[in-house]
Amino acid sequence: MTRADLHPMISRSAFRLMAAGALVAATLALGGCGVRLDMHVQPKYTPLRESNFFSDHRSARPLVEGTVARGQLEADTYLYTGMINGKPGTDFPFPVTEQVMERGRERFNVYCAPCHGRTGDGNGIVVQRGFKAPPSYHIDRLRNAPVGHFYDVISNGFGAMADYSSQIPVKDRWAIIAYIRALQFSQDAKASDLPPGTKISSNPPNVNLPGSEPHDITPDGITPTNVAGGNVAK
Numbered sequence: 001m002t003r004a005d006l007h008p009m010i011s012r013s014a015f016r017l018m019a020a021g022a023l024v025a026a027t028l029a030l031g032g033c034g035v036r037l038d039m040h041v042q043p044k045y046t047p048l049r050e051s052n053f054f055s056d057h058r059s060a061r062p063l064v065e066g067t068v069a070r071g072q073l074e075a076d077t078y079l080y081t082g083m084i085n086g087k088p089g090t091d092f093p094f095p096v097t098e099q100v101m102e103r104g105r106e107r108f109n110v111y112c113a114p115c116h117g118r119t120g121d122g123n124g125i126v127v128q129r130g131f132k133a134p135p136s137y138h139i140d141r142l143r144n145a146p147v148g149h150f151y152d153v154i155s156n157g158f159g160a161m162a163d164y165s166s167q168i169p170v171k172d173r174w175a176i177i178a179y180i181r182a183l184q185f186s187q188d189a190k191a192s193d194l195p196p197g198t199k200i201s202s203n204p205p206n207v208n209l210p211g212s213e214p215h216d217i218t219p220d221g222i223t224p225t226n227v228a229g230g231n232v233a234k
């Protein structure tokens with residue numbers, strides 16, 4: 001074969017290639033008017049969208065049995081239930097540090113004090129306005145109740161008290177219980193339990209106001225002026 005023979009062959013196949021390319025381009029351009037799948041048209045299901053593919057017409061599929069989402073493996077059953085063999089446990093599932101105590105105090109004052117009172121005497125502001133009075137935390141039964149019982153009450157409710165499982169995360173529940181233990185101790189401590197040299201005030205602190213200093217309070221612990229808003233029914 002000479003070069004002259006080769007030439008027409010090459011140019012013929014090159015021409016066919018060009019023709020095919022033009023056809024593809026034309027098809028794409030025409031197709032653009034109808035079904036064009038660019039990135040701004042994404043064939044996907046948005047949450048809860050209907051589907052004709054599945055017999056139940058739901059695009060969202062049920063989780064495969066036993067699926068555990070990241071961070072939701074509740075392997076530490078005591079942490080999540082407060083129960084050991086169906087009985088309320090007596091220990092905390094993690095060390096109670098000063099930080100845990102601080103968190104517990106803060107959360108207790110947000111979620112529990114409105115009914116249970118800042119000292120846990122069961123005379124919170126909601127109770128003063130007519131809600132059923134809870135028992136004081138300072139009765140023997142609750143002083144001796146295991147921490148697992150408190151965890152159960154917060155998580156599942158108790159009688160007239162609703163549960164707080166959706167409002168209070170698991171570790172915060174335990175922090176609150178640690179603080180309740182401190183409250184119980186505070187109302188039941190002997191002078192000899194205090195660090196040497198600690199002065200004991202004869203006035204009880206006014207626990208109805210955040211950050212309030214000890215000062216004179218009425219026998220029922222509340223005056224119209226020491227409550228925000230000031231209009232307490234007497």
Ligand code: HEC
Pocket residue numbers: 108111112113114115116126131132133134135149150153154158159160161162164168176
């Ligand atoms: C809306 C008011 C209210 C709030 C808020 C509330 N409680 Fe109660 N709690 C009650 C009442 C009322 C009872 C008594 C229920 C009964 O005996 O029917 C009770 C009972 C209890 C008991 C005693 C259970 C027993 O064995 O007798 C504990 C412990 C307790 N609550 C803990 C808490 C903790 C901890 C919080 C905060 C996370 C909290 N409660 C928030 C109203 C409340």
